[in-house]
Amino acid sequence: MKNSQEPLFSKKECFIGGIVVAFFVVAAGYFSLLREHAIEQAQTKKEAQGYIQNFNDTINEVAGVRASLATLYRVTNEFGSDELDLYTEELVGTLDSIKSVGRYDHIKSADIDSFASLMTERGIYQFELKALNIDGSTYPAGAREYHDAVVSISPFNPRAARLIGVDLTREQSLTDAVSEAVEFDKAVLTGYPPGWPQVADSLLFIPTYAGRYIPKTADSRAMQQDGGYFVELSFQRFLRQSNIFTTEIRLPGATLKRSAFADVGEPRVLPGLFSGYKAEIHPVIGNTEVGLTVRSQDGVSKACLLHAALWMFAALLLSLIAIAFIVRDRRSNLHRRNAQKSLEQERQIALTTLEAINDSVFTLSPDGEISYVNPAGETMVQQDADELRGMNVKAAIPVALSGAGKNAIDEIESSLEEGCPTVLKEIELLTDNAVTQVDCAFTPFIGNEDTDGGVLVMRDVGQERALTKKLEHLATHDSLTGLFNRYYFELELEEMVKGATERGEIHAVCYIDLDQFKIVNDTCGHQAGDKLLVQITNHLKSNCRSTDVLARLGGDEFGLLIKNCDEKECEAIAQRLHETFQSFYFVSGERTFAIRACFGFVAINRAYDHVSDILAAADIACYSAKDRGRNEMFVFRPGCEETTQRQGELNILPKLQNALSVNNFVLFVQPIAEILPNGTNDVAKYEILLRMRDDDGSLITPYCLIKAAERYDLMKEIDRWVIKQAFRYIAELQVLYGDQMPMFSINLSGQSVMDQDLIGYIRSKVSETNVQTNRICFEITETAAMSDMTQALELLEFLHSVGSKVALDDFGAGECSFGYLKNLPVDYLKIDGQFVKDIDTCQVHKEMIIFVQKVANLLDMQTVAEFVENESILNCLRELDIDYAQGYHISKPFNITELKEQFVIQKAA
């Protein structure tokens, strides 16, 4: 690409080329002009010579006229005006330069009258001598001794007739001419007099004398002169004849220039370069020398210029054609160079690529000799390229004599001969140090007909295969224990399910969850935990069948797939494995831990279609084992109560999640009545309870709901939902109740008590709803409080700080410690219903309640009895001075929304 932008010509070449072309074009034009000018000059010279010849001829003609007139006059007495007319008509018609011929008579002054009479007889009436003014008007000539009077002129016309009677002696120049002509007996040329009517340039005077012979001397000629002829001459036609001449005719008294009579032609061009043609002659007419200068204009004509322009154009065209050829040649060369460079670049790129790649590349000639090998190839066969080049491929490439590559080289040679590509996988290449596994691909070069060799590419696939295996292992194994991981476990399980459903095979799956693994981790650290896991792994492997699949499914959770044995045998295998745990101890430093495990066992048979069902069943079984107090093995059997319960919890889980997202919970309240001594009860509090709507609209009992929520860590979210909704209702109710606003109790689960963000949440909801927090009591179980006393105390302090009350719920049902109770800032003790519900019949429970009541009194707490289901119980509680009673006897729980209606009814009452 870069090369394509390389200019065809350098600046210097362009400059020189421009100079050469310009010189060539200018030279063509100049030489054309020179040639044309020479041609023009030659033509001009030829014309000028003809022109001069013509002028000389005219001069000669005039001389002839002069001679003939003088001769005619002398030799014939009858040559009068009539004859002169005839003669002149012919003359003027023949010779352009002669405009007219006139006769003047030399008359004595005394003879004027008789001469006038003679003139009248000749047809000139009232003849009188006159002179001409410049404007052509006449005036009397006046008296003189002699007069040279015009007596005749031909052609005779009114204009010429005006000269009849004109006395030539009145014009000095004419007098001089006449005198000169007589003196030398020659014709004399003089300028055309002013006022004369003809269009002429000069007058030629030809004297005549009396007698038949011309007097010899000037004096005698002067005496014998009787007049003469004058010829009016015009040379203007010479000045009009040619366009190419700038002509001057010098006559006595006047110089005639062409420019005065004719257009000198269009200005010529380049006058400074080309001079015109010039010629000059000085012919003599009679006694007068005249001059003729002929000169063509300097410069050349526009036609020459056009001609030169054409030559210049032709030269330019030739130059352009030459340039076009040069450009084509240069461009062709440039393209070739670019192509070569590009090819070289491609070759370098290919070579670099070949040298850079890890694949070994061998180029083979048609007869199987190596012509090229790249560095990877050198390394692969552990020989230098120089050694390999020219070597037959069979000799160069050591291939294992056994295995897949046994006949590899033979196949390559065969492929080379046949011209078809070949691919060979996993050939073992023998070198001095090792065996390398390679893939081979041979591609022949196909020429016009025969194979032109080919390229053999060999790729070392040993590492690739090893890496693949490693990745495959990592994908299916646990890195710590080396056991299969959950992924592989589930794949195997899927196969087993498939075998069970399709082929009726019997298998089993067993979940193994270590008990107290967390204790090891927490007390001895994670390294000890890992060590424990490895030991457990070894323990399990040593007690499993080789055909079984043992996998680590999670932190301390293992899975065992027991293949192809009946259900009982499988269960027995699992049972034996579980029993081995009864004597398994883990020693870490000075501490010894008895490691136990919960086993969840599920037999795989046609009853299961999906892996997920089996995994869920195993999970349930494992949980069940844990629920039984750990170190148990629970065999999952569809339909048994425990299993059903677990399944119910599992079933309710999605409903719980859905209820949270779509507000499918309902708040109920159960009144708590103050037990008054007079036997009456006054409802002063309400406990807010949670219900969930089922798909059919029925309400699900809180027992199942809460169990599942606690098991699957949903209680925090549920408690928050309750707080949010309860605050909203309470805020609405406090508007209605005002000062008579009852107190509402909200239950907090143990998970919420442990929630460090709960305080912030409550604070934000109080802010949002403006609920009166002094009308709210939070109930926590003693188990929740005891699980993290520090967190519980922090929460209780916060609740008290905002004016809320705290009740310790289900007091007596858990692992209650009165020592802890002393440090808990609670306001109410809610006595667990199991003590209350038979207080009227069970003295023990009654005594326990009495004891609790005493403790509460000592700690300045009030007591609330739950499960008050009849009047007898209530009366017992009143006797025991229990402060509040809650139960069906007081009121069943009802929807919180009914509180508003109750208020309206009470208000109306």
Added chain:
Amino acid sequence: MKNNLLFRGIHKALASIVPVAVITAAVFPVNAKDSLPRCLYISSYHSGYAWSDGVEEGVLSVLKAKCDVRQLDMDTKRKRSKADIQSAVKESIELIESFRPDVVITSDDNAAKYLIVPHYMNSAIPFVFSGINWTVEEYGFPVSNVTGIVEVAPIEPMLREAIKVSGGLNGVYLGADTLTEQKNYDRIKSGAARMGSNLGKKLVADAQGWKEAFDQANAEADYIVMGSNSGIEGWDDDAMAMYVSESAKVISVTNHRWMMPVTALGYTKIPQEHGEWAAQAALEIIAGTSPLDIPVVTNRKWDIWINQGVIDATGTSLSSRYTRRAKKFASNSDD
């Protein structure tokens, strides 16, 4: 397609405009004569008279395209009564006043005698006369506004040849009984007298009289000078030629080209010379030359004719030099 429509539109427009323009130009031409000087040509005689036709030809050949020429024939050769002449003069004056010419050209004596002399001597209107016979003295020309060319005949060579061929000095002038012919006779008689010849006259009114006079002249004289037949009643060229060819006995000469059918030798004037001179002089005057600066001249051109039939009838023989140089008359020859 659009170009075609446009072309058709232009073509149609041109096709309608061009004929209108041509017709308009034809109906309302630019009057080139308006920019030309006005020249009035007044002939004493009438069209059809050979002399007058020649003069007219000469005038018009020169003035053509140089002058707005208008012509009036006074027709005084055929209408000789005083009233007719005065009527022609009046018409001429009216035309001069209405046409207001830059110059007036007249031919022959009557125009000068009845129009110029009584009405326009030294007037502002320049006149160029032509064809005035022999002399202008009787009219007082030239004057400030009048110049022209006088009609003279080459009577000397004619009489010289007649005397030479006939060998006698007794001649007769045969012509019409008109003023012009009388003047011609007088002039030629003087010329003959200078040569020692006696020239009688026979002026007749009709063709028969002319025949009779011709016969008498053949019987009495050595030569006959043929005057003009203009004014002779019943003149028929062919009949007269026939008559002459049968009855001619002596040599006859004439100055009139149109009399050659009945004449042996001709020394004829050229009427076109008069017309051309007068027209050229008119143009000079229009160009600014005073008529006085253009001298009154006589005609200079004449020609020699022989009618071999008449010569043969008389039994005369001419020198070969003469017969070689003279033009041969034929009844259908133009000049």
